[in-house]
Amino acid sequence: MAATPVWSVDPRTGKQREQVAVEATPQDVDRAVRAAHATREALADRGARIAFLRTAAALLDEAAGAVVEAADAETALGPGRLTGELARTGYQLRAFADAVEEGTYLDIRIDRADPALTPPRPELRRYKIPLGVVAVYAASNFPLAFSVPGGDTASALAAGCPVVVKAHPDHPATSELCASLLRRAAERSGLPADVVAVVHGFDAGLELIRHPLVSAAGFTGSIRGGRALFDAAAARPVPIPFHGELGSLNPVVVTEAAAAERAEEIGAGLAGSVALGVGQFCVKPGLVLVPEGAGGDRLTGALAKGLGETEPGVLLDHRMRENFVAGVRERTALPGVAAPVTPGAGGEHTVGAGFLTVSARSLVEEPERYEVLLEECFGPVTVVARYADPQEAGAVLERLSGNLSATLQVSAAEGEGAPGPAAELIGTVTALAGRVVVNGWPTGVAVAPAQHHGGPYPAATSHSTSVGGTAIERWLRPVAYQSVPEALLPPELREANPLGLPRRVTP
Template identity: 85%
Template structure:
């Protein structure tokens, strides 16, 4: 049976750019995983991993022109956006190198023996070890930062886990280019190139999550695709952790006082957040609660003006374009839904930005029976849903209809931010139960790569409580082991009494 070719496609024209690879057969997936598994020992040395991650970042930076050009040709995201994404990607690699060098990610804890306690406490020494081969499923909308060289790969390699990436079909040439740079960095620092591998094809993705030597998986994509892989991971004879980022509506609430104070600023900022990256950010605001009345009209008026001035954009592929157009059409056809600025086809290969509007009472009164629940599902592309509410009780009722989200945003007035307590605090509390990141007087687009960052949330935003961005993302690929009354000479170097590696640790006497 002939292998299925993998083509690079220009989304601006829909034309094939050239064949990049072929879809991996089961035997090829098996070979990649087994080679990665055999390379685990080479990643055991922390200093080597640090050198590898930094070398990978340096090679990506040195190849920036080629990487950005290739990614733009396959995604139409633009050289400016992609240059920034590459900087974010290499910054992640260096940040995880720094984390490994510092050592606290191992969470070393030592409880000294205390025979006088009741009951007596034995000597206990605990740290974390790598899980093994990690399967990474690349994202469509971030060809660098959430794909082959992205945060899942960087954090897994930092933990000491080899990686096999299932490339996204929207940017296969970018995936192969970045993988070659990572493998070059591996060889340059004394590691086998098999610590990073790439496979292509839908079938390869299923083979990968089912492979008995794969120990964990990271995914960024749709609810349907992520849930299928999550279920496959759980159905294995030996289930594995599946850390998936699936979908998010990212609700925004604009208080009446905030609308009165700065309506135009909020409306214009909302338009920028909805259209950033042609609406293809996982934290795009997809549901915005705006108060009824004149001040709310000022918010939507500014939103309308800014969206009407936004030119058409190219989505990542034609399948997404068709899904976006159909999704907008279905939502706009619902009773009581209007389209003040109609989103949809912008040309043969483009889409136009817009928004839909609906009264809050329509959502609340028809919950689960009217079909309006479709408005509470993510529509990938440059569109949002504006919900006009009469009072905070009605806004809270709408929020109560939502599932888990990556982010939730609250726009407050100066007096509300200074006052503390009251309705604003109640909304913050409701957001805390709803989302993994809460934003006040800003926009959720733009996820800072920082130690305190959390990019995840209750299901379906994510399938676990971990983060895919920030320093603690490394924890997904580690498991704790405690050693009880083990002689010092038999302990791993990280746990020996003399602390030969100079690692930070917590000691209880």
């Protein structure tokens, strides 16, 4: 059987650019996984891992022009956006190198033996070890930061886990270029190149999740695709952890006091957040609860102005464009739904930003009819639901599933603790989301130690984060050593602490 070619496609025209690879066969996937598995012992060297991550960041910086050019040609995200994303990618790699060097991620705990306790306590020493080969499924909307050299890959390598990436079909040339840079960085750091590998093709993705030597997986993408892989991971003879970031509506609630105080500012900010990256951010606000009345009218007027002035943009591929146009059409066909600025096809290859309006009462009283309005529509559109009172807004929130983010827009007085719905809303949205934003916008996820990018299902399939320092925890498991002689302990747990690692000791 002839190999199936993998083509790079220009989303601005829909035309094929070049063939960059072929789809991996089951034999190709098996070879890649086994080669990665064979590098585990070499990757156990913390010093080599640190050098590797920092060298990878340096090589990406050196090749910035070529990387940004390739990514723009395949995604139409633009050099400005992609230059920023590349900087974020390099920062992630360096941050995880720093984390490995510092050592807290090992979570070393030592409990001294105490025979006087009831019951007596033996000597216990605990730390975390890498799981093994990690399968990473690259994202469409972040060809760098959530793809081959992205956070899943960086955190898994930092943990000591080799990585096999299933490249996204929207940017195969970028994936191959970044993989070559990572593999070169590995060799320069004294590691085998096979600590990172890339495979292409839908079937290859299924083979990868089922391979017996794959120990965990990370995914960023749709609910449908992520759930299929999650189920496959659970159905294996030996199930494995599957850390998937799936879909999110990212609700926004504007209090009546906030709308009265700064409606125009909120409307303009909302327009920018909805249209950012042509609406292709996983934390794009997809539902906005706005009060009825003059403040709400001023807010939607400012939103209409902001989105009405937004130039049409190109989505990542034509399939996504077709889905966006169809999704908007389905939503606008519902009774009572209006489109003050109509989103949809902006040209042969582009889409225009816009928003829809509906009464919150409809969402509460006829949930089945309006169910689609409470589902993510990938692209530059949001749904504004006008509520009559805070109880009605709360009733809408109760109908939502898990989200990556939830945002509150409150007045200055409410932010200082003045009586109002803000305090109650904080508790409500905390139950819905992994990140709560007040008087800001969820688009833009800072890479920081305290960051959490995840949330209740379907935002994520686990309670871990795919962004920030604690993302490394996904690829580790704890082991406790009880009454083990010093000579038999791993260096990380020996009494003299020869590696100088931080540890918590209970006398």
